[in-house]
Amino acid sequence: MARACIIIPILILLFSSSLCQQSSDQLTQAKPLSPGDVLISKDGAFALGFFSAGNSNKSLYIGIWYNKVPERTVVWVANRDSPVIAPSSAKLAVTGKPELVLSDSQGRTRWTTMTNSTTNGGTGAFAALLSSGNFVLRTSTGETIWQSFDHPSDTLLPTMRLLLNHKAQVPTHIISWKGPDDPSTGNFSYGIDPNSNFQFFTWHGTLPYSRSNVLNDASLSSGLYPNGSSIIYQAIVDTRSGLYYTYTASEESPYIRIWLDYTGKIRAQSWNRTTSSWMFIFERPHSSCNLYASCGPFGYCDSTGDVPTCRCPEGFEPINAVNYSRGCRRKEILRCGKEDSFVTLPECQR
Numbered sequence: 001m002a003r004a005c006i007i008i009p010i011l012i013l014l015f016s017s018s019l020c021q022q023s024s025d026q027l028t029q030a031k032p033l034s035p036g037d038v039l040i041s042k043d044g045a046f047a048l049g050f051f052s053a054g055n056s057n058k059s060l061y062i063g064i065w066y067n068k069v070p071e072r073t074v075v076w077v078a079n080r081d082s083p084v085i086a087p088s089s090a091k092l093a094v095t096g097k098p099e100l101v102l103s104d105s106q107g108r109t110r111w112t113t114m115t116n117s118t119t120n121g122g123t124g125a126f127a128a129l130l131s132s133g134n135f136v137l138r139t140s141t142g143e144t145i146w147q148s149f150d151h152p153s154d155t156l157l158p159t160m161r162l163l164l165n166h167k168a169q170v171p172t173h174i175i176s177w178k179g180p181d182d183p184s185t186g187n188f189s190y191g192i193d194p195n196s197n198f199q200f201f202t203w204h205g206t207l208p209y210s211r212s213n214v215l216n217d218a219s220l221s222s223g224l225y226p227n228g229s230s231i232i233y234q235a236i237v238d239t240r241s242g243l244y245y246t247y248t249a250s251e252e253s254p255y256i257r258i259w260l261d262y263t264g265k266i267r268a269q270s271w272n273r274t275t276s277s278w279m280f281i282f283e284r285p286h287s288s289c290n291l292y293a294s295c296g297p298f299g300y301c302d303s304t305g306d307v308p309t310c311r312c313p314e315g316f317e318p319i320n321a322v323n324y325s326r327g328c329r330r331k332e333i334l335r336c337g338k339e340d341s342f343v344t345l346p347e348c349q350r
Contacts, residue, residue: 027100027127032093035060040067043131045255046075050090054181059083061183062092062102062111064133064148066255070276075133075155075257076148077183078102079111098122100137100146113137113146133157153183156258161244164192164236172244173203176260188264192245198236201292202264202284208292209264210285230254230270256281296327300345313343 025042027033038049047067050060051074062078079102084090089105099122102111115137124140134157135148149160152174156162163172176186188209190202200212230253236245249256255271268281288294288308289301295310296319302309310324320326 025129027092027094029094029096029098029122029125032091033062034089034091035087039129041129041131041133044068045131046129046133048129048135050084050087053183059085060087060090063183064129064135066271069255069271073257073278074183075153075157075259076135077153078148080153080177080183081185082110084110094122094125094127094137096122096125098125098137098139098145100127115146132159134160153177154186154260156247158247158249158256161237161246162191164198164243164245174260176264177262179262182262186262188260188262190260190266192236200266202260202266204264210266210290210292212284230256232256294325296325298328298330299324313345315341315343 025039027039033039033049035050038047040047044067046064048062048064051063051065051072052058052060061080061083063074064076065072065074078092084102084104086105090103090110092100092102095101097115099115100113101109103109122139125138126140127135127137129135132149136144137146138144149157150163150172152160152162152172154174154176156174161172162174171191173189173191175190176188178184178186188202188204190200192198193201196211202209202211231250232247233249234245234247236243247258253270254273256269258266258268260266265283265285267283269278270281271277272279285291287303289303295301298316299310299312299318302311312318312324312328315331316328317331318324318326319329
């Protein structure tokens with residue numbers, strides 16, 4: 001009996017200590033975030049904390065992920081190019097400037113928001129993880145002076161704004177991870193090119209890799225998802241201060257995300273609660289026909305067969321009979337005064 005009386009309080013103590021991890025939705029100046037602490041949005045959808053990519057425990061990152069998805073799915077990374085190598089005393093703190101600062105065990109700054117707030121002092125400033133997945137830094141009066149939605153990683157979430165034009169600011173792009181277990185800046189970026197009729201482009205470095213259709217009245221209308229349970233609304237919004245793209249989902253929709261993977265594919269996915277897995281809504285490029293200039297000058301990609309094939313339109317011939325991706329050339333030189341003609345290419349032959 002005496003042994004049982006000793007064991008019970010020890011178990012209670014251990015159980016209580018496991019609940020000491022920070023799990024509110026706010027980060028205050030009085031209590032920084034340490035490894036093991038987690039911020040959770042009020043609706044429980046998102047979590048923010050330290051994580052390691054893959055099987056490595058040597059490098060720690062500050063990230064945001066879906067709190068209720070069994071397999072950790074990260075949607076934002078703060079210090080993607082500056083991981084914490086010595087995590088024993090790492091912390092994310094709200095300073096008095098106010099700023100968010102991530103430091104390692106030696107006190108070196110690994111990441112900071114570097115806000116340009118004109119607030120006189122930062123007493124009472126705090127950071128909060130919102131139910132949208134947005135991590136915001138606010139003054140004591142509630143003014144937002146920095147937000148993660150303005151600095152995306154590889155993922156677009158509903159209500160996030162993809163900036164196209166805003167005074168002197170650079171248009172916003174999402175940038176892929178370098179690898180499946182490496183969140184550092186990758187080789188691919190994705191965004192809208194305002195100089196090309198508002199087309200979505202994926203770039204490989206500085207070169208166009210693939211592109212989508214032009215955003216017009218038809219493409220901006222709402223569309224049903226394959227499971228029929230959600231509607232997505234996308235729009236380009238023109239305000240006095242700037243121009244941006246955004247999308248929202250209907251109420252009671254499952255988790256939805258658009259993300260650029262390390263191979264250069266842009267994917268839209270929704271979370272299926274029944275199968276506990278991510279379902280593809282669309283994926284681009286889904287064939288070689290979707291790669292930018294895949295068939296060279298004057299060539300077009302024919303996807304009507306089993307295998308996408310580069311072809312030449314009427315009046316043209318391949319530059320290289322072995323490699324059609326080199327493009328096509330005119331069979332006859334254009335002459336002034338000769339009638340021109342146009343050939344219609346179906347959607348699947350472009």
